[in-house]
Amino acid sequence: MSLEAVSRAEITPAEARRLFRDGLVTPTAGWSAGYAQANLIIVPKAQAFDILLFAQRNPKSCPILGVLDAGETSGPLLAGGDIRTDLPRYTVYVDGEKVADPTDITEYWRDDLVTFIVGCSFTFEAALQEGGIRIAHIDQGTNVPMYRTSVRCEPAGEISGPLVVSMRPVPASQIPDAVRITARYPAVHGAPVHIGNPEELGISDLSRPDFGDPVEIPEGYVPVFWACGVTPQAAVMESKPSLAIGHAPGHMLITDARDSSYLV
Template sequence: MPTPAGRPVDPSSLLPAEARALFRSGLVTPTSGWSSGYAQANLIIVPKAQAFDVLLFAQRNPKPCPVLGVLDAGETSGALLAGGDIRTDVPKYVVYQDGRKVDEPTDITDHWRDDLVTFIVGCSFTFESALQANGIHVAHIDQGVNVPMYQTSVRCEPAGEMAGPLVVSMRPIPASQVADAVRVTSRYPAVHGAPVHVGNPAELGIADLGRPDFGDPVRIPEGHVPVFWACGVTPQAAVMESRPALAIAHAPGHMLITDARDSAYQVP
């Protein structure tokens, strides 16, 4: 049940449709830890004229951009959000014009066009329940903040007019559990899978873990190692660099909660 402020006492227990209804009614919150057992997803929405470049960019960069589904031009719902509306059912969006952020609405109905194509991209929040089930704490959940995300010096493979850097999310893991974290997350290739880097952030071109490009910094306890996963904010970094006339995405950390089970994306 929601609290008087609108936030549920236990967001992990909500069904996806219940969570989406709260977001539709105006609740704004990062979604890590919500609707345990269900996959979360990034969004990148572009005019049909740019959709092939986005699809090719995702195909060439599957680690940060694993496509779970696509809504055709003008479609606002689909199998991953049955009965939902892609324009209203995410806590917060970002609207880009010519690569510049011009709005962060909670509803993109006023920005909607019938030629917009929605790409639903896998998110590492999906495997966090599996990490926790294996006794691995997730710092941003424990600390009640958004996950820290960083632009790196690693370049993605370009596609048409789309080009940009790899973005990563970071979770500090006890040194003794890093191998377990790699093993657990490698079973979820459709939602970024195993880490892309463990240890020294400078090797990714990250100068200061305390200053993420997206999300919030987290405290890194003694004996913990920074572990980096490819992140579905990567297409937004490409939008900012490539400057299409229009693109819409989720606000980083404010994900689409889908009706798909985590287990649907787990491999043996």
Template sequence: MALLDVLDRAATSPAHAREMFRNGLVEPTAGWSRGFAQANILAIPREHAFDFLLFAQRNPKPCPILGVLEAGETTGPLLGGGDIRTDVPKYTVYRDGVKVDEPTDLSEHWRDDLVTFIIGCSFTFESALQDGGISIAHIDQGVNVPMYRTNRECAPAGAMSGPLVVSMRPIPASQVADAVRITSRYPAVHGAPVHVGNPEELGIADLGAPDFGDAVSIPDGHIPVFWACGVTPQAAVMRSRPPLAIGHAPGHMLITDARDSDYLIP
């Protein structure tokens, strides 16, 4: 299937985007379905779901929950009748904390005891940044957003613990304050940055070697700005080693029927 151009991706409805992914299109979703919220997912056995819910409650910045599908449920209001097992472009499957597969369809891995958490994603506020005149490097460069494990520990809960993961966007120095102001109005999708500037303060040694996603070129006069990232739950899975956990492949999000404006505070 030929890749869409940027304008086509932005104009694609969530339902059509999910249909395209269900039919085999695989690519990161930044820039898709402009105006509609994107989400991270984590499906985990019911016996571990309370620990993760408590982990998310204690770490709302990286783990803002937008919705939950009960054990065995495969659809809900945010999916508009879609199927959580097929409507994300690519998934990650972990067994005992080790990634064992990156399928595009979860049929062979799905279990009826899986509880699915739908978690806010910073892609949701990227349209607002663009509307504010701030370019998004990974969209402009046609790559996945860079994401990094940090030296900051999340608050543990039950069996769940792990490091904070952040996404990075280079922002012109003159627009950093605008980026903070704009994104702070979206607390349900990570909100304001957690760090601006020197990556070594987060324990990141090399911006050119992200732990997830792709490196981006950082133009002169731009400052790296870091937001809490919804891949944090997967880092917790790697640390905590539940017998089974399923997430989205980083950068390959669930495009929901909710509008970005649903998560905007005045």
């Protein structure tokens, strides 16, 4: 199967998950047009309530789309799939330290692990493109840039950490459209949290993202920042639970849910 950009957009979620299960590793922006993509955070049941409460207190960055109970490996958002194998890459943390970035987490799986499926801003990128707003990381063939900020999330139990944001440069004249379009997707981060000066978020250098890849910002474009579903992983790195597993940033779960199901 050809994996040119147009065909990636046309691949069904089930087929995309099969390709990842078979070993394809790639960022997923632009894949399976019309279907929602999602972040993951997987923790032992002992920490699951704190993660759930953290998400409830920080809904902009951690909008939960679904939860798999302890030991469950599939569910309605990935019918017939396996959460342990069906993403292109994962990140494994032990005591807050990244120890591996495997393409399959079967060897780390335990029956007490609870999976949180968290909304992703890739879901509204098609709507931005339909509105005439180009997506720099898709055009430039890179992963979306993501940054830790100086903004603190509301803590919950043992879980605390900073807000993480994704950035997309937008022409100044199109910023009102970008805000309007993305505000209609509150389940996948919604409207931007900041527009303009990155230093106000504690970001000193846009060319050095904490996750993902830098993108070129053309003349006349303004950096626009959205809350990002990597935020739970930043909290894991700070709070140091014994084990946590997330998606590798930009390497998302492609779900069977339609983007339009999260449109309000």
